[in-house]
Amino acid sequence: MSVLISGSIAIDHVKTPHDEHQNLLGGSASYAAIAASFFSPVNLVSIVGADFPEQHIELFKSRDINLDSVQFSDGETFRWSGEYFDDMNTRETLDVSLNVLEAYKPSVSESGLSSQIVLLANDSPDNQHAILDQIGDKPGFVIADTMDLWITVARDRLMELLPRLDLLVLNDSEAKLLLETGNLVEAGHRLLEMGPRFVIIKKGEHGALLFGKNRFFTCGAYPLLQLHDPTGAGDSFIGSMAGHLCSLDHDELNFDHLTGAIARGTIIAGYSCESFSTHRLQELSNDEFETRLEEFRQYSTFS
Secondary structure: OOEEEEOOOEEEEEEOOOOEEEEEEEOHHHHHHHHHOOOOOEEEEEEEOOOOOHHHHHHHHHOOEEEEEEEEOOOOOOEEEEEEOOOOOOEEEEEEEOHHHOOOOOOOOOOHHHOOEEEEOOOOHHHHHHHHHHHOOOOOEEEEEOOHHHHHHOHHHHHHHHHHOOEEEEEHHHHHHHHOOOOHHHHHHHHHOOOOOEEEEEOHHHOEEEEEOOEEEEEOOOOOOOOOOOOOHHHHHHHHHHHHHHHOOOOOOOHHHHHHHHHHHHHHHHHHOOOOOOHHHHHOOHHHHHHHHHHHHHHOOOO
């Protein structure tokens, strides 16, 4: 079984109060694919330019990430530059160069069409619709992420996407913006009425909320002693979830399966924050992951 992940691949320049790095591997699909690869094979759908470093291509291949649906263009790869401030919750985008993304039309290869889980990582709703149009009625479980930009400039297309989803994931500020409410619980229930079977509202360092029909689950974040770079944490979270769900031997995924996926996504997202780019994820061992997951179970148990 494999998971199909679509979204952006980028070259990032990230500055924090403590350090600064250029030419980093970035993009929603990059983080999500590497995170998902801890649990299942991945079919990646995206585009890169002629300037994309070969070392990143080799990294994807070493993680059992299939690149048949990645387009290799003669242009320049999507680039993003951002700066984080003292509390690391506040970020300013300094520069965005869409480059090859500007005219990109996703195309799913034959190998990607057989994926059991589809993750539409942060991307334009038009591209997310295009992926589902190509797959048709084949996917068993469809997950989508979004951001405030698409809520603002492509709201109608985003709303048309919701009934096509099994799971919608967005952060707290995005949920408030989309539903025009300050109450996250209200937002979660209203989003369920718009089509998806399940909704997750991410709250960053404060965890996540899961909504289902007559079901609710809340999960805290793993307590980190050091935070180096939160870029891609949300993408790592959702990618881990997709990979874990794909690894389960079940014909139909349910609410309880998602609670376990959220816990694993929380752990992987925490590791992602412990270094710039995907560096910590690249060196993460299964033993490290399982040790932290067991600690997290104990933190969340009460009598």
